[in-house]
Amino acid sequence: MFRKFLSKLGIGSANINLVLHHSRVRLGEAISGEFFIEGGTVEQHINKIDVELRLTLNQNGQxxxxxxxxxxxxxxxxxxAGEKKVLPFTYELPKTLPVSRNGLHYTFVTRLDIAGGVxxxxxxxxxxxxxxxxxxIFMAFEKLGFREKATSGALKPYGQEFELFPTEQFRESVQEVEFFASLEEEGVRLLLEVDVYAGAFGLQEKELKREVFFPYTETNDVNVLADKLREIIQEMIEHPYQYTASSYMAHSHGPGHGMMEAIGGFATGLFTGMLIEELIDDVVEEAFDFEEEMEEGFFDDFFDGEDEEF
Structure with missing residues (x-):
């Protein structure tokens, strides 16, 4: 009786341990492992076993x-009492999750639900x-001397934003590169922003924006990708007026309409979904004053902002 009482307090009760075969997995792939369950000092009834995949976001001090x-x-x-069980575990990761970065990590929490106990x-x-x-694509940026910033991978109301800074050939002209990404049927689409220094190549606009598409046939070769990215960035800084926010909007069939299609496509694509909506409610909305910015033209930040002058 005393042992049964202690087991209800969690002392000498059954326990579970999930052992993953690999702790690193790509979006869309399956992760696998095994559950090792061991009985305690007395017989116990288990209501269920489930696993939660939890995302922890450290952003803007929250x-x-x-x-x-x-x-x-x-x-x-x-x-x-003392019985041992082993159960297999396999889970295919959705393609709508943010990827792990500084300030954004994942944990599997396994729960052994013990009837009448802890x-x-x-x-x-x-x-x-x-x-x-x-x-x-990240490897291609790296070949060009770009490195991810510590804040890269932050969640914004319209997706996960990656930020890189140049260390080599573009160091004198480019301050940073930012992009959002989406996997499509035929390839990867980026919403690319190149921020240039004042006076670089005689530029007057600081933020240059462009939509870029890489077919999967090109993503197989990092050298090909690097060459294409070099050409894209060079063309943007040499012909800046083609890549201002206003010129992008004109190419997108008028202010607002094209922008919302692009943002909506990314918001339901690779890195977001219901998760981002919840995170906006708790973190991003407060940090970015989301409702107020929506009234003032929130998405101007990427597509339709006023051109900066030096």
């Missing part, structure tokens, strides 16, 4: 944790990598 998915593992069963929890950190075509 920390929020959201449950991305709840994965059912097992329904009710009885585990005897649940046993097990936590395992997992790193979510970009899909391979996007990873190749």
């Amino acid at each position: 920390t929020q944790t959201k449950t991305v998915a709840t994965i059912p593992v097992s329904s009710a069963f009885v585990i005897q 649940d046993h929890l097990d936590e395992d950190v997992v790193q979510i990598l970009p899909p391979l075509p996007l990873e190749k």
Whole structure:
């Protein structure tokens, strides 16, 4: 009786441990492992086993944790004292998640739901990598001497923004490069912004914006990607008036309409979904004063802002 009483307090009760085969996985791929369950000092009834995939976001001085998915593992069963069980685990990651970056990480939290007792929890950190075509684009930027900033990968109301700074050939003219990404059927689409220094190449506009598409046939070769990115960036800084916000909007079939299509496409594409909506409510909305900026033309920040003059 005393042992049964202690088990209800979590002392000598059943426990569970998730052992992942790999702790790093790409978006859209499956992660696998095994659950090791061990009975305690007495027989116990288990209501269920499930796993939560949790995202923790540290951004703008705030920390929020959201449950991305709840994965059912097992329904009710009885585990005897000292009994050992092993259950397989496989989960395919949705393609709508942000990828792991500084200030953004994931944890699997396994819950052994014990009837009439204290649940046993097990936590395992997992790193979510970009899909391979996007990873190749990062590698191409790296070949050109660009490095990701510590703030790269921050969540904005319209997606996950990556920020890079030049260390080599573009160091004298480019301050930073920012982009959002989306996987499409035929390739990867970037919303690219190149911020140039005052006076570089005689420019008067600081923020140059362009939509770029890389077919999957090009993402197979990092050298090809690097050459194309070099040409794209060079063309933007040599012909800046073609890549101002106003010229982008004109190319997008008029102010507002094209912009909203592009933003909407990214907001339901690779890196967002219901998750971003929840995070906006708790973190991003407060940090960016989302409702107020929407009234003032929030999406101007990327597509329709006033051109800066030096």
